Amino acid sequence: MTYKSQSVAYPYFVVSLLLFALQIPMGLWLAASYSFTIPQSVVDVFPFATARAIHTNLLVLWLLLGFMGATFYLVPEETGTELAWPKMALAQLALLSATGVTAIVGFLFGWTQGRPLLEIPRPLDFLVVIGALMFLANIAVTMIRAKRWTAVQGSLLGGLVFLALMYLFGIPFYRNLAVDWYYWWWVVHLWVEGAFELIAAAMVAFMLIKLTGVDRKVVEKWLYVELGLFLFTGIAGTGHHYYWLGAPRYWLWVGGIFSALEPFPILLMVYDTWRDVRHRTQPLLPRLTWVYMIGMVIIHFIGAGMFGFAHTLPMINYYTHGSQVTVSHGHLSFYGAYVLLNLTFFYFAIPRIKNFPGGSYEEKTGHWGFWLTTLGVMGMSLAFAVAGVLQTYLERVQGEPYIVAQQPIRFWMFVVGVHGLVVLAGVLLVVKHLLTLRPPRAATA
């Protein structure tokens, strides 16, 4: 760690990890609700809908707090200055965590905006906006004062501003359901396949420069190309959500063509990482950080690129839309693209914040954590995929009523739950390992 204010990132990572740990038991409850019969008396006070809102909102909250922490770590080094207002960064964390926790407790009492993923009630939305403005002001002023611009910074700031702007489209009440979903996707799709990709590309490029010692000019040149392709395919690719919501038929063409191209920028990211590794001037250490980095680019490609492509063409999507196929893709892509991204960054930044010599650390538990979580999530996604294909065939092709078609799916949801237990074990190890990171034994001796 070169700058003192970089340390504000650490509390962000801690809160983020704790929320991550809470997300998993909620997921297990959801899987259990699919495979077992939950009695009416329980459903009346704690419906599936509430548990789902908590599960997904925890994900969004911890990912965003992770990105914010990463930004606070990254920006001083990129600009070569201290953060403009490190204390405000901490106040922002307090505000956003309090808002998030209030929202999640509120869900338990039925206080909700009632739209999937955007359940945070409108009064709390304004607190989120205030938090986002504090964040953007802090970052922008630091960059402007430093007067040093890099492509990494540009991508990061661009992604963050884009993210904040899109959030606004999720706040109003829309009278027309079709219009509602049209703009709902401006938040959800343009976040995960737009703004988040900009932030991810910046974080990966930054880590690659630091960890491989490859010339910044080369990394940044390819960053431009990656971003260009991400946005070219991602923006118009929003159309793959507009097939069946009451929008004109041309979206079948636009959505189909642009989203079929979406795997290419991810493939380029895989290639860039591979090229930088080949041209490295430093050894690939610490080993676990690299396990995460490589795991991330590969599962990002499989989960987002391949599993996404599998059901993005309109003639396939007509049958798979709104089924467990989507759930399968959702879990694997979020894990590969953003969960592993945050965890890679935590493993990169925490040893540096704690000033471990050479940024290395005692790795052992971390490897167990990685493999348990990763294999668990992959197994879970495959089980979801089987459930999805069954549902597609029985309900959409054969025309069986929903509840009849769900019967054989209950077993596969049980399989999901079993893998969920493996994920839980893995995540607890990862969280514990990251929160109690120690320098390697040789260095302490």
Place this chain on the structure above:
Amino acid sequence: MGEKTAKWVFWAGTLSSLVLFLALTFDTNKQFAALTNADRLDEQVVAGKRAFERHNCNDCHTILGFGGYYAPDLTRAYRRVGEDAIKRRLEHPETALAASYRKMPQQHLSQQEVTDITAFLRWVGEIDNHDWPPQDSTARWKRSTDRLLASASMSPAAALIQQESCLSCHALGDRGESKGPRLEWIGARRGADYIAQYLADPEKVAPGAEMPAFDHLSQGQREMIGEFIVALAGLQGR
């Protein structure tokens, strides 16, 4: 590739996609009124949407294919199960789904909310969304209607369905009303015995159902109707 080309790729890629997307957004917003029958989108439908959101229905059910996947998609619920079944599930999910392995929470909706949500679902059911979802596609129902017409002359059950005016509440193919569930849907879900029993005394099988008892028919006639309705599902590949 030089840095200049790389920057060009970035701006050309981003801006071309953005311009296309915004232009289509502008056009789509002009077409929404016609595609969603905005003229029928009255205050009651809006009130229904608000109630639908207030009770977080969408985190279990999908609608237009979006939302939780834990409960049936509601896009065509009005056409599929009809007004009476929707109202019964909203008012008393604990009795309507007593036999089901998956439950729906009793949220103590007001009468007003029940009527509003039903109006909302009725409006949603008419959205022109390229005939999604496939299981509720009208093309699919058409084949069952053809079969009914083809067999009506020789099937006593078809004659009974005509005679008892079942289609003044139930839908079959593109005929009939959406007061009760669509006959094809019942056929895919229930056995002939169940249907015969239901006809004899709906109140006993589904408390609160608005359907009258058909106890003036003989047990044999009720079973024939049951077999006929179950046979309708055969066309869907069951």
